[in-house]
Amino acid sequence: MHQTQQHYRACNLCEAICGLEITTKNREIISIRGDKKDPLSKGYICAKALALKDLYEDPDRLTQPRIRKGSDWHTIDWDSAIQLTVERLLQVRAEYGSHSVAVYQGNPTVHNLGMMTHGREFFQSLGTRNHYSATSVDQLPQQLVALWMYGHQLLLPVPDLDRTQLLILIGHNPIVSNGSLMTAPNIRNRIQQLQQRGGELVVIDPRFTETAALAQTHLAPTPGSDFYLLAAIVRQLLIYQPEPPTKLNDLVEGYEKLMHLFAPFHLELASRKTGIPVSSIQQLVTDILHAEHAVVHGRLGISTHQQGTLCHWACQLINLISGNFDAQGGALFAQPAIDLTHITPGQFATECARVDQLPNFCGEFPVSCLQTEIATPGQDQIRALVLSAGNPVLTTPAGKDLAAAIKSLEFCVAIDFYQNESSGLAHLILPPTMALERDHYDLIFHHFSVRNSTRWNQALWSRQAHQRHDWEIFNALNETYHKNLPSNHTLLPDPSVLIDMGLRTSSLQPDSELAELSLASLKCQPHGVDLGPLRSSAKTKLKTKSGKIQCAPERLIQAIQGLKHTDTETAEDTGYKLISRRDSRSNNSWGHNFARLTKGRSRFYACLHPDDMLQLDVNDEQLIQISSTTGEITLPVRADNKLLRGVVSVPFGWGHHHAQSRTQQANQVGGQSINDLTDPKRYDAVSGVAALTGTPVKIHKAH
Numbered sequence: 001m002h003q004t005q006q007h008y009r010a011c012n013l014c015e016a017i018c019g020l021e022i023t024t025k026n027r028e029i030i031s032i033r034g035d036k037k038d039p040l041s042k043g044y045i046c047a048k049a050l051a052l053k054d055l056y057e058d059p060d061r062l063t064q065p066r067i068r069k070g071s072d073w074h075t076i077d078w079d080s081a082i083q084l085t086v087e088r089l090l091q092v093r094a095e096y097g098s099h100s101v102a103v104y105q106g107n108p109t110v111h112n113l114g115m116m117t118h119g120r121e122f123f124q125s126l127g128t129r130n131h132y133s134a135t136s137v138d139q140l141p142q143q144l145v146a147l148w149m150y151g152h153q154l155l156l157p158v159p160d161l162d163r164t165q166l167l168i169l170i171g172h173n174p175i176v177s178n179g180s181l182m183t184a185p186n187i188r189n190r191i192q193q194l195q196q197r198g199g200e201l202v203v204i205d206p207r208f209t210e211t212a213a214l215a216q217t218h219l220a221p222t223p224g225s226d227f228y229l230l231a232a233i234v235r236q237l238l239i240y241q242p243e244p245p246t247k248l249n250d251l252v253e254g255y256e257k258l259m260h261l262f263a264p265f266h267l268e269l270a271s272r273k274t275g276i277p278v279s280s281i282q283q284l285v286t287d288i289l290h291a292e293h294a295v296v297h298g299r300l301g302i303s304t305h306q307q308g309t310l311c312h313w314a315c316q317l318i319n320l321i322s323g324n325f326d327a328q329g330g331a332l333f334a335q336p337a338i339d340l341t342h343i344t345p346g347q348f349a350t351e352c353a354r355v356d357q358l359p360n361f362c363g364e365f366p367v368s369c370l371q372t373e374i375a376t377p378g379q380d381q382i383r384a385l386v387l388s389a390g391n392p393v394l395t396t397p398a399g400k401d402l403a404a405a406i407k408s409l410e411f412c413v414a415i416d417f418y419q420n421e422s423s424g425l426a427h428l429i430l431p432p433t434m435a436l437e438r439d440h441y442d443l444i445f446h447h448f449s450v451r452n453s454t455r456w457n458q459a460l461w462s463r464q465a466h467q468r469h470d471w472e473i474f475n476a477l478n479e480t481y482h483k484n485l486p487s488n489h490t491l492l493p494d495p496s497v498l499i500d501m502g503l504r505t506s507s508l509q510p511d512s513e514l515a516e517l518s519l520a521s522l523k524c525q526p527h528g529v530d531l532g533p534l535r536s537s538a539k540t541k542l543k544t545k546s547g548k549i550q551c552a553p554e555r556l557i558q559a560i561q562g563l564k565h566t567d568t569e570t571a572e573d574t575g576y577k578l579i580s581r582r583d584s585r586s587n588n589s590w591g592h593n594f595a596r597l598t599k600g601r602s603r604f605y606a607c608l609h610p611d612d613m614l615q616l617d618v619n620d621e622q623l624i625q626i627s628s629t630t631g632e633i634t635l636p637v638r639a640d641n642k643l644l645r646g647v648v649s650v651p652f653g654w655g656h657h658h659a660q661s662r663t664q665q666a667n668q669v670g671g672q673s674i675n676d677l678t679d680p681k682r683y684d685a686v687s688g689v690a691a692l693t694g695t696p697v698k699i700h701k702a703h
């Protein structure tokens, strides 16, 4: 007779990495609860954690390789699938050269250990320069600023959320996302605690978001105008703080250039561009100056933006000038047990994309170039694609065009346990085990955590004979690939061996709770280990050549000086602007196949200000047609009197109605993809990252 068992591990669905207590019986998940002993989440979980059970039980989840013949799919054994994948990749490479094979890695990559360790190894073996990932429709500008200012793409200061007195969030809705580049489980409770200790939350977002609803102050700038607001704050702070804060005096370079660079960005210009009164901006500056501890944290809304890199530079400068960088209650670097800032810092613009000429970052071109690189004939045209844990047809600009391009490829293989709108276009799908079936150590999000901690996450049970872990798939591909090449290759060991090595060589000093850092010691601490609050560490962590913070990196100087900050209206300033929104029960494009998360009243509708609806002669639930230079979608509309006039919001990650997808619940919910409207030709001039925020659109009543 089988006994119930308790397992402890972290949820890997989002950046909050909440501790879970999972009860199982004979490979059946009985319950999922929050792990009260987890040092970071202390028992908190959100509704999505329960979906891990749904994911495990989902009949649509693939567990064996599938091959497509025409529109029919068949199961195939692992050896044949691996052999066929390698043969086809090598054929394409032999005929067209190594750059004709491309790789796209989706957002789940960073949430899965084997993809981080072994995926990277295989993709590098392919020898192609055509790497793409979800980074370039997300946080790339933040990483670029970190690289230029602090010397490493992962040196991203984290808000010291539990000790700050003034938290300013811009383009960030953590009540829905559960925090991003700010690992902070139970963010609602942390915000309440901030307010109970007399602190203040300010939210800057064109939409009255779920987080704005908790804030004492909500400022709603016109979409795309954020840099003018941030730059005006920098300018005003510099008036009060013309010299670097004393404690940073020996740690900064280029501070003296800032006053001149930001001089044109006065309060009146910011007010005209953003629609926010001068008095409100000035009040915010005063609040930052007077707060005992303050921190600004910007996220997606200002990353996927035509001035995304400039926006994130300004955020860093606000923290720095106000004396809140590397300070308790301000913005501090986390101290992960395995610190990836000791390895390759990253590079920018070592090459440009063949067709669109956009720069690469850390060996990746912006994903908005992928479609043109496939569709444009010429030397190094992409002919084969490895899609790893991603659904770019729904999550990257001009998704329909990308789908057509993927269909035209000579070969496409997907490493994914769902046959979705993108992997359904592949010739082969190699499905890895799902999260609970494999070991996990979070290599990324301990770098962005509001409190230092570490934990090993043991698989619930061994995989079944017909399954493969992601790292096993990559090792098999690598082994077969190299058998066909003259080069020798040594395969990586099991990821747990790599984690043990990383822990044993950690520079972190173990404390009394943990005699030593090793895999064995973490296995004895199934709830994870608290490594204490964030600490001042910039002096030892900075990786710039001079060891100092670069306040005015050369490329940002060029960008700010090249900015046209006239008051003249451009074509983009007129008409409607499109912004995206997310739902707390949605997880990018996936997680939509679970009835638990998609049941109830439809969440797929556009929002408009009531006056705009009046002007368009539409009522709640009537259909509107939204069109852009890229495409058009039709969907129901609802009034939102907290939205700015001229702004339309549409949920992100939907549109599961493609013939090739085999996700029954998601297909039933359907919806439309916002990325049928976004334009790959709109991008951040500095980083090349797609400007998904503020796409100009036209709206009509649908007939």
Ligand code: SF4
Residues within 6 Å of the ligand: 011, 012, 013, 014, 015, 016, 017, 018, 044, 045, 046, 047, 048, 049, 178, 185
């Ligand atoms: S907040 Fe994120 S990590 Fe925590 S339970 Fe929800 S989905 Fe999982």
